[in-house]
Amino acid sequence: DAMVIQNPRYQVTQFGKPVTLSCSQTLNHNVMYWYQQKSSQAPKLLFHYYDKDFNNEADTPDNFQSRRPNTSFCFLDIRSPGLGDAAMYLCATSRVPLSAVLQETQYFGPGTRLLVL
Amino acid sequence: GENVEQHPSTLSVQEGDSAVIKCTYSDSASNYFPWYKQELGKGPQLIIDIRSNVGEKKDQRIAVTLNKTAKHFSLHITETQPEDSAVYFCTTYLSNAGGTSYGKLTFGQGTILTVHP
Numbered sequence: 001d002a003m004v005i006q007n008p009r010y011q012v013t014q015f016g017k018p019v020t021l022s023c024s025q026t027l028n029h030n031v032m033y034w035y036q037q038k039s040s041q042a043p044k045l046l047f048h049y050y051d052k053d054f055n056n057e058a059d060t061p062d063n064f065q066s067r068r069p070n071t072s073f074c075f076l077d078i079r080s081p082g083l084g085d086a087a088m089y090l091c092a093t094s095r096v097p098l099s100a101v102l103q104e105t106q107y108f109g110p111g112t113r114l115l116v117l
Numbered sequence: 118g119e120n121v122e123q124h125p126s127t128l129s130v131q132e133g134d135s136a137v138i139k140c141t142y143s144d145s146a147s148n149y150f151p152w153y154k155q156e157l158g159k160g161p162q163l164i165i166d167i168r169s170n171v172g173e174k175k176d177q178r179i180a181v182t183l184n185k186t187a188k189h190f191s192l193h194i195t196e197t198q199p200e201d202s203a204v205y206f207c208t209t210y211l212s213n214a215g216g217t218s219y220g221k222l223t224f225g226q227g228t229i230l231t232v233h234p
Contacts, residue, residue: 042225109160110159
């Protein structure tokens with residue numbers, strides 16, 4: 001049973017052309033996260049939503065935006081993709097913020113691999 | 118902020134051998150240490166975790182040990198199988214941090230484990 005779903009699995013876009021990546025979850029979790037993972041690197045947190053409260057990481061470029069229209073869905077918008085934005089984008093969820101409860105688990109989706117031509 | 122160092126970056130073993138991955142962390146306040154396994158083309162999946170008040174935890178062929186004094190923790194895989202081949206990430210976070218708003222996973226750099234049949 002899929003829990004964190006990301007579509008599409010592969011996305012090709014052109015340099016400078018806006019692109020949106022999608023994530024949905026069937027866990028009814030309150031927190032949704034977006035990570036960027038480049039080849040042979042650890043995932044890097046871009047931002048997260050706790051319910052409707054948006055939290056941006058300090059070093060996330062302004063080119064990256066996010067929307068969470070309801071509990072189940074979260075979108076990553078890249079306004080003007082550059083070649084350096086080619087990466088795997090991972091969506092993750094947790095029931096509550098990690099700081100709230102010891103041993104809270106993050107569940108990751110399969111990722112969307114973005115290619116920028 | 119927290120910094121996690123993970124070694125080795127690559128590890129190659131024969132099927133049936135043991136594999137050990139080691140991590141050190143900088144923030145003595147970190148109190149939860151999950152390990153994630155990421156298979157090719159997939160998102161990271163939690164495989165085992167340990168709390169700061171526990172020295173060792175075992176789940177079938179995998180075990181994790183924690184030395185709080187030295188601030189290091191290790192993943193041990195015994196009787197390795199080809200399906201254990203993946204990238205393994207150690208992570209830490211600080212829960213119930215008081216002033217921390219939500220808590221964030223800090224990742225090690227990852228270890229590429231290859232198990233040869």
